[in-house]
Amino acid sequence: MSGRPRVLVIDDEPQIHRFLTPALEAEGFEPLRALTGAAGLAELAHRTAPDAVILDLGLPDLDGQEVLVKARAIYAGPILILSARDRETEKITALDNGADDYVEKPFSVGELLARLRVAMRNKLKAVGAEPLVRAGELEIDLVKRRVLRAGEPVRLSPREYDLLAEVVKGGGRVLTQRQLLTKIWGPANADDVQYLRTYMAQLRQKLEPDHANPRHLVTEPGVGYRFIGDDD
Numbered sequence: 001m002s003g004r005p006r007v008l009v010i011d012d013e014p015q016i017h018r019f020l021t022p023a024l025e026a027e028g029f030e031p032l033r034a035l036t037g038a039a040g041l042a043e044l045a046h047r048t049a050p051d052a053v054i055l056d057l058g059l060p061d062l063d064g065q066e067v068l069v070k071a072r073a074i075y076a077g078p079i080l081i082l083s084a085r086d087r088e089t090e091k092i093t094a095l096d097n098g099a100d101d102y103v104e105k106p107f108s109v110g111e112l113l114a115r116l117r118v119a120m121r122n123k124l125k126a127v128g129a130e131p132l133v134r135a136g137e138l139e140i141d142l143v144k145r146r147v148l149r150a151g152e153p154v155r156l157s158p159r160e161y162d163l164l165a166e167v168v169k170g171g172g173r174v175l176t177q178r179q180l181l182t183k184i185w186g187p188a189n190a191d192d193v194q195y196l197r198t199y200m201a202q203l204r205q206k207l208e209p210d211h212a213n214p215r216h217l218v219t220e221p222g223v224g225y226r227f228i229g230d231d232d
Contacts, residue, residue: 004028004029004030004145005028005029005030005051005052005120005143005144005145006029006030006031006032006050006051006052007024007029007030007031007032007050007051007052007053007054007116008032008033008034008040008043008044008050008052008053008054009021009024009031009032009033009034009053009054010034010036010037010039010040010053010054010055010056010059010067011034011035011054011055011056011059011082012035012036012056012058012059012060013056016056016082017031017033019109020054020109020112021033023109023113024113027113028144028146029051032050035060036059036060036061036062037059037061037062037063037064037066037067038061038062040053040055040067040071041067041070041071041074044071044074044075045074049075049077050077051077051120051145052077052078052079052080052116052119052120053071053075053077053078053079053080054079054080054082054112054116055067055068055071055079055080055081055082055099056081056082056083057081057083057085057090057094058083058084058085064081064083064094065090065093065094065097068081068094068097068098068099069097069098071098072097072098076123077120077123078100078116078119078120078122078123079098079099079100079119080099080100080101080102080103080112080115080116080119081094081099081101081102081103082103082105082107082112083102083103083104083105084104084105085104086104100119100122100123101115101118101119103115117143120143121143124142124143124169128169128171129142129168129169129171130142130171131143133168133229134229134230135216135227135228135229135230136209136215136216136230137149137150137151137209138207138216139151140164140165140168142165142168142169145161145165147161147164147207149206149207154206154207155206156203156206159184159199160199160202160203160206162184163180163184163196163199163200163203164203164207164217166180166183166184167180167217167225167226167227168227170226170227171227172226172227172228172229173226174220174223174224174225174226175224175225175226176223176224177193177196177223177224177225178190178191178224179224180196180224180225181193181195181196196225200217200219200225203217204217215228216228216229
């Protein structure tokens with residue numbers, strides 16, 4: 001497939017990771033582990049940042065509220081607080097600092113996963129993207145990172161999926177070659193147009209019935225690409 005959505009769990013309690021890891025995997029996520037605030041922030045600063053974060057406030061090196069503020073400065077994805085701190089002021093502070101939700105320990109794993117899915121859908125909608133896009137025989141689930149064609153799973157590389165998701169999230173708008181290259185390959189590759197052409201050709205071969213005359217992944221000559229849905 002195209003790679004599972006990655007969820008970073010920042011918590012110093014090994015038992016929390018032992019509990020959450022199989023639950024996240026069963027839900028289709030790829031769990032990532034950080035035992036300190038510094039390690040979590042380093043993971044978020046990486047170019048291939050996770051799709052969502054679960055953050056404990058009681059960390060050994062940094063206060064979780066401080067980690068949250070620093071995380072929000074570099075990361076726009078959903079952040080859920082998971083904490084034994086049940087004071088109302090802590091919850092208010094966390095939400096004011098940019099958390100998307102707050103779950104108290106002890107917690108129900110079913111509720112936590114449901115809140116995680118809601119936060120991921122809300123983040124997509126906040127940037128004008130629909131979490132589930134259907135166009136012709138394509139179905140693209142931006143939360144689960146799943147692509148179907150005529151009801152059958154399509155195997156995409158992580159880079160192919162990232163390019164597809166970026167164009168789909170454009171909502172019919174033209175995304176320039178430079179925008180896509182910078183977002184997917186990084187600023188150092190902003191002028192490497194051949195990368196983009198190669199990966200777009202691969203996507204069309206996998207997703208378009210007539211990849212020589214694409215219906216959904218459309219080229220705007222000399223500018224970039226856009227995704228055309230059924231209603232566009």
